[in-house]
Amino acid sequence: MKYKHIVISQFGGPENLLLVEDDLREPGPNEVRVKALSAGVSFADILMRQGVHPESWNLGRTPFTPGWDIVGVVDKLGNKVSSWHIGQIVTALPVVGGYSEYIFMSSNDLVAVPIGLDPADVVSLVLNYVTAYQMLHRCAHIKSGESILINGGAAGGVGTALLQLGKLVNLDKMFGTASAEKHGIVSDLGGIPIDYKSVDLDQEIIKLTSHNDNEPGVDAVFDGIGGKSFKSSYEILRSGGRLVAYGGTPTADLGDWLMMFTMNVVSDKKKFILYSIQTLKRLNPAWFHEDLVLLLDLLKQGKIKPIIGAKMPLDDAAKAHELLANGSVKGKIVLICND
Numbered sequence: 001m002k003y004k005h006i007v008i009s010q011f012g013g014p015e016n017l018l019l020v021e022d023d024l025r026e027p028g029p030n031e032v033r034v035k036a037l038s039a040g041v042s043f044a045d046i047l048m049r050q051g052v053h054p055e056s057w058n059l060g061r062t063p064f065t066p067g068w069d070i071v072g073v074v075d076k077l078g079n080k081v082s083s084w085h086i087g088q089i090v091t092a093l094p095v096v097g098g099y100s101e102y103i104f105m106s107s108n109d110l111v112a113v114p115i116g117l118d119p120a121d122v123v124s125l126v127l128n129y130v131t132a133y134q135m136l137h138r139c140a141h142i143k144s145g146e147s148i149l150i151n152g153g154a155a156g157g158v159g160t161a162l163l164q165l166g167k168l169v170n171l172d173k174m175f176g177t178a179s180a181e182k183h184g185i186v187s188d189l190g191g192i193p194i195d196y197k198s199v200d201l202d203q204e205i206i207k208l209t210s211h212n213d214n215e216p217g218v219d220a221v222f223d224g225i226g227g228k229s230f231k232s233s234y235e236i237l238r239s240g241g242r243l244v245a246y247g248g249t250p251t252a253d254l255g256d257w258l259m260m261f262t263m264n265v266v267s268d269k270k271k272f273i274l275y276s277i278q279t280l281k282r283l284n285p286a287w288f289h290e291d292l293v294l295l296l297d298l299l300k301q302g303k304i305k306p307i308i309g310a311k312m313p314l315d316d317a318a319k320a321h322e323l324l325a326n327g328s329v330k331g332k333i334v335l336i337c338n339d
């Protein structure tokens with residue numbers, strides 16, 4: 001039997017995303033073959049395609065099939081797998097391999113999906129919401145009544161997840177930078193949008209937080225931009241504040257990261273934390289599992305609702321990358337891998 005998947009033929013632009021057909025193999029003894037329903041398209045996929053993401057360095061070669069997160073149906077079990085059954089709906093963070101009709105996963109890497117959830121909603125939780133949840137709760141240890149800033153992409157995938165999850169904690173204020181045309185998304189989710197293109201961010205935050213007895217500034221910043229923005233994100237923290245850095249390109253940001261670590265060492269009042277979902281998952285897989293299960297429950301209860309910008313067929317992966325890169329789709333782009 002044949003199956004279709006996307007491969008990145010060489011590092012570079014979206015034209016290197018090719019649809020290919022291969023023979024479908026049997027699962028190995030500890031593997032589960034999953035028939036994919038949906039795969040998320042993320043900024044991290046674009047960085048992988050360009051060969052500038054640490055995971056693409058780990059891989060160190062092309063061709064490979066991109067795709068960080070998937071939802072699918074258990075299709076066939078390896079002969080040593082007893083923890084899953086055929087037909088069960090599952091989700092996972094494979095990091096590579098998601099843009100495919102079928103994917104092979106270690107049985108330990110799957111998480112069961114409650115019945116009745118839309119696969120597009122579920123796949124949107126795996127990378128973006130786990131990232132947002134772990135940054136809020138495992139890195140910044142955010143508390144009710146605190147104020148946060150999402151610096152970069154507050155209307156984007158991780159940004160909207162931060163806003164929805166931040167609202168559940170009853171934060172005092174949630175500021176978020178976004179392009180002016182996306183401000184409605186930020187305010188609809190309870191955030192205070194800031195147009196980073198027309199104001200000085202540091203001065204704006206000081207102005208917006210200076211009206212009461214509190215020290216001006218915010219208690220936590222989630223920085224999805226990296227580079228030069230680290231410094232201003234750090235400066236607008238109150239004492240006791242936490243800066244969680246999660247975006248940017250490692251090659252471009254090396255000097256700025258080193259500077260932040262140095263500042264972190266010399267300051268006992270503020271903390272700089274570098275977050276990576278895949279590193280934390282490797283160090284502590286139980287947390288990833290626990291947090292995703294909690295998020296699936298919040299989705300089931302209707303307490304969170306991912307914003308889906310577009311659902312596209314697997315064949316349109318290159319177009320999906322172009323749309324994501326030019327910012328023209330508001331919300332998560334999801335590939336439909338099998339009808």
Ligand SMILES: NC(=O)c1ccc[n+]([C@@H]2O[C@H](COP(=O)([O-])OP(=O)(O)OC[C@H]3O[C@@H](n4cnc5c(N)ncnc54)[C@H](OP(=O)(O)O)[C@@H]3O)[C@@H](O)[C@H]2O)c1
Pocket residue numbers: 042043044047127128131151152153154155156157158159177178179182196224225245246247248275276277278324327
């Ligand atoms: N560390 C981790 O484990 C982890 C996990 C998930 C994602 N990420 C990273 O997080 C970042 C955001 O991911 P995402 O999926 O949320 O992306 P996204 O939905 O595409 O949001 C990115 C948005 O950021 C804004 N932006 C881009 N450049 C900017 C700049 N120089 N200054 C201010 N805003 C800028 C743009 O929004 P506007 O049009 O509103 O300006 C853009 O649409 C990416 O770098 C991704 O690789 C990291």
